[in-house]
Amino acid sequence: MIDILEKAGRPMSVAELGKALNVNRTTLYATLNTFVARDYLEKDPVSGHYSIGLRPVEIGLGYRRKYPFIQMMDAQAIQISKKWNLQVNIGVFRAPDRVIVLSTHSPGSAPGTSFLFFPSNVNFPAHATSLGKVFLSEMNDVELRSALDTMRLTALTEHTYTDRKAFFKHLRDLQKLGYTYEDNEYMDNIRCLGIGVKDHTRRVVAGMSVVLNPFITEEDRTVILQELVSVKNILSYNLGYQND
Template sequence: MGAPQGDWYVKSVEKTFTVLGAFTEEEPLQSVSEVAAKADLSRAAARRFLLTLTELGYLSTDGARFQLAPRVLNVGSAFLSSLTLPAIAEPHLKQLSADLQETASVCILDDVHVVYVARVTSPRLVSVAVQVGTRFPAWATSMGRVLLASLDDADLQDRLARSDVRRFTPSTVPSREALQAEIRTVRERGWSVVREEYEEGLSGVAVPVHRGGRVVAAANVSLHQSYGRAAGLEEILLPRLRRAAEDISADYGIRLTG
């Protein structure tokens, strides 16, 4: 995404969100020097931003390192509340999860990532730490590939060019060429399955959720070993997932026209 143009643009706002973006799930604790490097700021400037955000309650510190504070959830919670999709999706995900005894989720596309906005966890899922607000690289997930497949070619190529496509596990798609071929297949058949490409033990199948004739989200079900390469997936799981996505789309469409 190119830098915005215009005399209205406030550079300090961009820097503030760049500083907040330095804190990730993999690196939740950051020193002043680490944030300065990630945000391309001087150490003095990074310190001022960090101390200001701490004073405002968006960060906390032990004196040496900083981390996000619970107040940052206010922004995300406001977005989820205004979206209404989570509330619409949840009863359908609960039914789907109960029918399949699997975890069911809905994600949206945020630039080159997918973000979980609704999730109903299977009772037997105990090890995969995924929750509402969790972000994954779109290209490496079934939900993301469904959403990427819905884009026009120019938009798709732009997002893939800005994605960090690399091998996470032995099962990860081996090249960008193979990834693009897989996304073309998803576009043609209307669903995606990804098996342990981003994290071992994390597999899933996804289909699109529509609103007003366009894809706005992806519905996903986690995959258990009992679902074979084709039979169990296409005969049992996929039809039920599609039905749930259609029901979510129908209810979400009512909000659009009602």
């Protein structure tokens, strides 16, 4: 029910929910009343329509507590967002082909400010985003080939990688670079840079990406990239990663 409301993006009536769930009204009313009482849903007193309540939001925020290092990453993301007036995302990988955004830092209305928010869409395709490529590019050859065999390389724009062989080579090239990039692959006119943070297991545990706006010059991009790589090294060191 909550999934249906989230996908609809608007409050829904009992009739609409019943049709979507294929449940009769009598049964549905009992469930709706329980969900409202427990704050999973909210009922508009005027229209009688239902929307997502506070409890799912609280649960979603609690998901971040699985990753105690996220606060360290948030602190670094805030600095980058403020300095460059750009959006910075932090996320983790969910096999086989998704990346989950845990927090987004966006520039405030005043210069040099930033605010944390949690986007309604937190689930993105790994193959078309710099954040997802952070995790894929650091897999070994066996892991990567296995992942690509089960991954849906859906074309989202004309620039999205859909050929597994070409994408494999692209990811190996990114591994050598030590960072990832996205160039109009998830959405037209969107370019991003990404880095992966490793822990003592020598595996990437979280990623950070910066969304570049059209006003960012190549010189700016180079400096931002240097700062991102520095953040990657500092955070990875703090999490116990040691590079041979």
